Amino acid sequence: MNFQLNNIPERTQKPRISGMTMVMDKGLSVRQAEDFMAVGAPYTDFVKLGWTTAYITPRLDEKLAVYRDAGIHPYFGGTLFEAFVVRNQFDDFLRLLERYRLEYAEVSDGSIALPHEEKCKYIAKVAQYATVISEVGSKDNTKIMAPYKWISLMKAELESGTWRLIAESRESGNVGLYRESGEVRQGLVDEILNEIPSEKIIWEAPLKSQQVYFIHLIGTNVNLGNINPNEIMALETTRLGLRGDTFHSFI
């Protein structure tokens, strides 16, 4: 830090198992990724190349190297897994993990209809190649899932070998965990937290109001995802109680 301020909440240190920040890269150039790492690396744990953008990303190997060299784990969005599965190319997906030396892989069913037992089998298989992060929740805002269902899916995915669960919100922050307005489904979050340890969940929270909600509810070291690269410094200061929204929470 550049100077001393007392009573700053303690942040977990890398390699973090809680207090993690997952940033969504929607198509940064290699140069933009380097610039992002120049300021954001200490505050970023994972970079997800959003949905299927890895398919068309120029100089993909170079971009992955930029993140790895900065101590960040890059991985591909779950929609890419779904794009392989829906085309009966699951084995090609596994080869892709090896080809790009990906240590983490997202398994999701946000865009395809996949019986949950099958999703769990995929989780177990992918776990033989990479550490699995599995996403729960639909990308379709007409599909509202009851809290008990979220919890049973989450438990089954953990039992199948998922390392961390991602709670869906999309980039827009208005599905899954959130109402169409972006407001948090608070009852849902409370029920999930009664049954699943919070450090097992990465809450997708692209909007500032959502990040603030989870920092107030769970604390500085809540796991947050789908953060815009441009917002990484803003989020870190919010975690530290150094922005108006959380200023009085930690003093």
Ligand SMILES: O=C(O)[C@H](CS(=O)(=O)O)OP(=O)(O)O
């Ligand atoms: O679910 C997500 O956060 C993303 C991005 S969006 O849904 O396309 O907005 O998909 P993912 O495949 O997990 O990157």
